[in-house]
Amino acid sequence: MATDQSIIRITKEIGELQKNSDLSLAVAFRDRDVRNIKAMIIGPHETPYEFGFFEFSFKFNKEYPRKSPNVTCNTTNGGRCRFNPNIYASGKVCLSILGTWRGEPGEEWSAAQGLESILISIQSLMSSNPYENEPGFENAEQIGDIKNRKDYVAKIRHETLRISIIQKLEEILGLSSLRDLPATPIEYDPTSDNFEMDDSSIPWEPFKDLYKRRFLWYYDTYLETIEQAKKEVKDGEAFRRMPFEGGSNSMDGIFNYSELEKRLRKIKVTLDAEPQKWAAEGLSAKNKDTTVPVNLSRQFDQIKESFKRSDVPHNVELENGNPFVWVLTYFGRPMTNFDGGMFKIKLNFSPRFPDEQPRVRFLTAVFHHRVTPDGILCYVPNPNRCDDVRQHIEAIFNALEEENPPYDPRTQVHPEAYKLYWGGAEGRKIYNRKLRRSVQRSMEDF
Template identity: 30%
Template sequence: MRLQRPFNTVTPSASRPPNSGVLRIQHELNTLMRDPVPFIYVYADESNITKISALVIGPLETPYAGGFFRFDMRVGSEYPMKAPTVILQTTDGGRVRFNPNLYNDGKVCLSILGTWTGPAWSSAESLSSVLLSIQSLMCPQPYHNEPGYETRDDKPAKAAYNDYLRYETLRVAVVGTLKHTSHAKQFPDVCERLFLLWHDMYMATATDLMQRLEGKTYKDAFSSSKGTYNLRPIIDALKSLKKKIMERMECLEKPQEDSSSSSDNVKSSLIYAVDRLQDEHRILSRNPHPGGSASPRDPNSPFVWDATILGPNNTPWEGGFFALELRFSYQHPYRPPFAKFTSKMHHPNITRDGIPALDLIQTRWNPNTRVGTILDALQEMLKSPSSVYPVNVEVASQYRQNVRDYERKVRRLAADGC
């Protein structure tokens, strides 16, 4: 994950906004970093912040669920009086139209962008409002986004269109993005970590499509795209990608072979990471945190820690001790650690593999975050499950529909973990 400092003033040029426009962009980007919108990520070129990449994650309960959709945003010299231009890059080279409003040539049809009829852009709009509007296009029934189809109740056509979008989301926006890192080069950690969190969902969707549609033909309702459903390569790729990403996460302390950094830079990063982690251990030893305890497995190599999260009081988790492994990067603290429960867990926000869906250590990492803060946040997560990350679908369903059974199961785990 690339972490950015607050954006500093950039000297305007003829193609960039004047100082007032640059300051406006800086403010909006810093706001998006400080108060992030769920499942929307931005990255700006620090030498020219008018060039912005945005990653929009397909919302759950839609055919786009968990897809990685990258947009290039360019802010002109008349911003904020005129809208930015936005181009969708996730199109499989111009072959897939993901929505009546998201064309295969990358065009994004929104009235505030001046590419569709309706309420026009005003200076009160922002980069955030543009991205939220794009995210809203990825709705449960995008069939109705087509003009004249708003009230059309053709259930077979709507279902067929959603199946087509699920297939292309898996093929292009998930597998294609993870296989070709250049497709989301500004967001590699975000994509890989979210992929691990949503892997079970991807597999369930792919398996369902294969059982119903494998070998059958499809035709996009709003473009000339047509073909035959072929899920086996997608399922194989999902499994292979998970294995490769997990292997990388379990070796974060080792510089990647294809690293472009010089050996001196790598050595410097390693030295700084070791110093920081040793300092973390000293702080935790002197000032224990209520969330739990943690220490390096090997004092001579502080990149792998064993931690224990204490079950929070006055909850079904009370009295339990839950083992956790923390793996830190050689680039620590500028890359987030990888956390995985080794104790058996039963929680909506913890995958079946034990990976916690916690923004703090997944996609919203801050280099100032301390290990003690991570322990406290994980304890709080046990206490208060989030509806944003139902990564364990079965447990999330139980928590919503029969909380007593959920709590009974958790109490048994806590008793076993005493």
């Protein structure tokens, strides 16, 4: 009975996380094995982990939730990189609620905690000053250790870009060279002092599509990070080892932001080319009359008809009759900053839709904090209806027309635009002028 109750509890927690629209956390499990979960945490804004992709494995025992799960960090460059005083190169995650670190009374595990609370606790370790996470270094500023703190942040920022972002995307896209391939992953076993080799022969990348889409959102932020870091460190400069690092449980290496920038740009070019490949694959699938093109064609006809009956003259067409390439004409809603504007937006669908979500790009230039400088729209569809194109289109409109958007750096993908929008009254005025100018110019493209 205890086993059944633990599975019910785990399944419920997974479902709640998958249904919400939290842009920092994601979870997945393979087949029906809910006791073994993969989780992903996106590094918080204004920290050296910013917008990095950090993966963790959760193994739930039969006594859950009475006992905490075993948690392993998978983002370690094959057991060679310690990303935090509390996240070891071996993958061990030191947290009092997991029983892997001594804590104050009341900080230990309780059945009231769960998967989400563990993920939030891990994410809280990814702070702007991770140096202070190591006991004995909490008062680094007072003991004159400011340089170590700064140097530690500098190398975490570099390795976040290199390992958690660039290397991850290169592996997914098949761009990895031999020098970049990590060693065989090492998995930490909390029940012993030994390490066991991961002998899984079947690659499982449940967040592959998410990584691609988020990379396109945050690409300009990554470039900004590199540009700023180049002013602070020189290529070829070695990382400084921290007092609490030792042996293989450290973060060693050299700075080479010029190389990282080249690799970052190559990833962007490769991702930008994917929609063209999807379009070609889609035509082939259409000719074979398979499920996805039939579904997309049916949804296209329904949405096109609904636009005809709408008071707002939005329209949608297929590019070259391909059900995998939609061109949406968006008319700005009256009494908003988009009033009087007309924009063309391309939706490229994958032959694996909805497992791969559509790429949405503005063909008409627009200045907006949710649109990257090269037109990629940051929008969040209903997580429970990702197979419904109408839900995607509604989410697109909502992202553009949101009157009082909350400050959320995870959705601010145009650096100049969001700095103006949230840069005070004068900045907001400049932002509105730039947006209105792009709206006025939008009519010139038709």
